[in-house]
Amino acid sequence: MTNLSAPLPRIALVATGGTIAGAGAEGEPSAAYQAAVIGADDLIARVPQLARLAQLQTEQLLQIDSADFTDDKLLTLARRVATLCDREDVDGVVITHGTDTMEESAYFLHLTVNSAKPIVVTGAMRPGTALAADGPANLVHAVAVAAHPSTQGRGVLVVMNEEIHSARDVAKVHAMRLDAFASPHGALGLVVEGVPRWYRQVARPHTTQSEFDITTLGALPLVGVVAGHAGMRAEVFDAWVAMGARAIVYAGVGGGTVPAYLLDHLTALRERGVWLVRATRTGAGPVIRNANAQDDAHDWIVTDDQSPPKARLLSALALTRHVDTTAFQQVFYRY
Numbered sequence: 001m002t003n004l005s006a007p008l009p010r011i012a013l014v015a016t017g018g019t020i021a022g023a024g025a026e027g028e029p030s031a032a033y034q035a036a037v038i039g040a041d042d043l044i045a046r047v048p049q050l051a052r053l054a055q056l057q058t059e060q061l062l063q064i065d066s067a068d069f070t071d072d073k074l075l076t077l078a079r080r081v082a083t084l085c086d087r088e089d090v091d092g093v094v095i096t097h098g099t100d101t102m103e104e105s106a107y108f109l110h111l112t113v114n115s116a117k118p119i120v121v122t123g124a125m126r127p128g129t130a131l132a133a134d135g136p137a138n139l140v141h142a143v144a145v146a147a148h149p150s151t152q153g154r155g156v157l158v159v160m161n162e163e164i165h166s167a168r169d170v171a172k173v174h175a176m177r178l179d180a181f182a183s184p185h186g187a188l189g190l191v192v193e194g195v196p197r198w199y200r201q202v203a204r205p206h207t208t209q210s211e212f213d214i215t216t217l218g219a220l221p222l223v224g225v226v227a228g229h230a231g232m233r234a235e236v237f238d239a240w241v242a243m244g245a246r247a248i249v250y251a252g253v254g255g256g257t258v259p260a261y262l263l264d265h266l267t268a269l270r271e272r273g274v275w276l277v278r279a280t281r282t283g284a285g286p287v288i289r290n291a292n293a294q295d296d297a298h299d300w301i302v303t304d305d306q307s308p309p310k311a312r313l314l315s316a317l318a319l320t321r322h323v324d325t326t327a328f329q330q331v332f333y334r335y
C-alpha cells in the first residue's frame with residue numbers, strides 16, 4: 001500500500017540527449033528527426049505523471065546522440081552519477097540516454113559507481129513528435145523503478161518498453177522496433193501497473209561489490225574492437241596497435257574462432273604486449289577457453305558471454321589495474 005503522507009523519493013534526472021530528447025515533423029512516424037534537441041526541463045514538463053512519483057531534480061549533463069559518447073564523456077557521466085548517489089538528498093538516479101550505446105554506458109556505470117541506490121537508464125526509440133512516442137512511458141517507468149524501495153542494490157538497470165534489464169546483460173537487438181532491448185538470459189523484471197515486479201536476481205558483482213575505481217583515473221586505457229567476418233584482414237589489428245591499443249577485442253565468428261591465416265600475425269602482436277580478447281559476434285553464449293583456440297598457448301583471454309562492446313569496457317577497466325593473464329581472465333569470469 002502506498003503511504004500517501006510519506007514524502008516522495010528524491011530522484012536526480014541526468015539528461016544526456018538521444019531520441020528521447022529528439023524532435024521531427026509533428027505527428028510523423030518518420031525515422032527522419034533530430035536527436036538531442038529537447039532540454040531536460042522540457043522533457044519532464046511534457047510528462048505531468050512524473051510529479052506524482054518523485055521529487056525530480058533535473059540536469060542537462062550532455063545533449064548528444066549516443067553515438068557521440070567517447071570514453072571521456074563516459075568517465076564524466078560515471079563521476080557525476082557517483083557524486084549524485086553520494087548525496088543525502090538523492091534517493092536514486094535516472095539517466096536519459098540515446099539507445100544506440102545505452103547498454104555500454106549502463107554497463108560502465110554498473111561496474112564503476114559505488115552505490116546501492118537505484119540507478120536507471122532509459123531512452124526512446126521514437127522522438128516525442130512521433131505518432132506513438134515511447135519516451136514518455138519509458139520515462140515514467142524509469143522513475144517509478146528508481147523510486148521504488150525494492151530496486152536498491154540491483155546494480156544499474158535499463159528500463160525500456162515495460163521491461164527491466166540488468167546493465168550486464170542488456171543489448172539493443174533491433175534497429176527500429178519499440179521492443180529493441182533484450183537480455184540473453186531474460187529481463188530481471190517488468191513494470192506492471194507502474195510498479196517494478198522482479199523475476200530474477202543479478203548473479204555477477206556490480207556497483208558496491210566492484211573492484212574498479214575511476215575516481216582518480218585520467219583516461220581509460222585504449223582497447224579496440226575488430227569485427228570478425230569471412231575474409232577479414234590482419235591489418236585492422238595493426239591500426240589499433242598503431243593508435244596505442246593495449247588490448248583488442250576480437251568480435252569473433254561463432255564461438256570466437258580465429259582464422260588460421262591470422263595466427264602468426266596475432267602471435268607477433270601478443271609478443272609485442274598487446275592482449276587479444278576473444279568474444280563472439282553472435283550476441284549470446286560463452287566463448288570457451290582452450291576449446292576452438294589454444295588460449296593458454298597463445299596467452300589470450302576469452303570474454304565468457306560478454307558482448308564485444310561491453311568486453312571493450314571491461315578490458316579497459318581490467319587494464320587500469322595490474323593484470324597478468326590469470327587476473328585478466330578472472331575478470332571476465334567474475335563480472
Ligand code: ASP
Nearest residue numbers: 018019065066098099100
Ligand atoms: N541515435 C539515437 C541515439 O542513440 C538513437 C536513439 O536514441 O534511439 O542517440
